[in-house]
Amino acid sequence: EAQVTQNPRYLITVTGKKLTVTCSQNMNHEYMSWYRQDPGLGLRQIYYSMNVEVTDKGDVPEGYKVSRKEKRNFPLILESPSPNQTSLYFCASRGPLLVDTQYFGPGTRLTVL
Amino acid sequence: ILNVEQSPQSLHVQEGDSTNFTCSFPSSNFYALHWYRWETAKSPKALFVMTLNGDEKKKGRISATLNTKEGYSYLYIKGSQPEDSATYLCALNTNAGKSTFGDGTTLTVKP
Secondary structure (H helix, E strand, C coil): CCCEEEECCEEEECCCCCEEEEEEECCCCCEEEEEEECCCCCEEEEEEEEECCEEEECCCCCCCEECCCCCCECCEEECCCCHHHCEEEEEEEECCCCCCCCEECCCEEEEEC | CCCCEEECCEEEEECCCCEEEEEECCCCCCCEEEEEEECCCCCCEEEEEECCCCCEEEECCEEEEEECCCCEEEEEECCCCHHHCEEEEEEEECCCCCEEECCCEEEEEEC
């Protein structure tokens, strides 16, 4: 089954404790992206990757890091989480074209205390 | 940061009503507009992708139009059903990778 998976699905952590949210897709998609969603707001893009070893900032990259060492994986790293990073996070992937359908993972709900 | 606006923020209709909502965006540097449907406790699912001025897309009772010159897209739902209740998001792709979403329109259809 074609899918995007994220782990963990739920995480409660404390300020300053480094964490990684994994994202994997099995559709051989070139493009992958991370978004956060906060109440009353739409999805805001954190980082995206056009292909292996190619990453770029979205609209809200502060406090986050990413890497794309393999085509299928695109982990999101929070080096020193803060309470304002409490949010719902979605990973997504699509083919190389702007018109390609974007597929979303199930979401990761992160709480930083 | 591009400004993509959706209106109204929320909508409550009766079963059987037809409804429509709007996505507005800067008309310059347009590449592609995507509509998504997002149900509670699930992840967003693609509905349509629109690229050309005058584009019209249809899937069952849901259709969308695009006007790139004036910078808007309309989503129409004919004969709303309770299962249409969801948040509808539009997203503007303006270059190879950036994707800017509106805040969504939350539709509630009462039986």
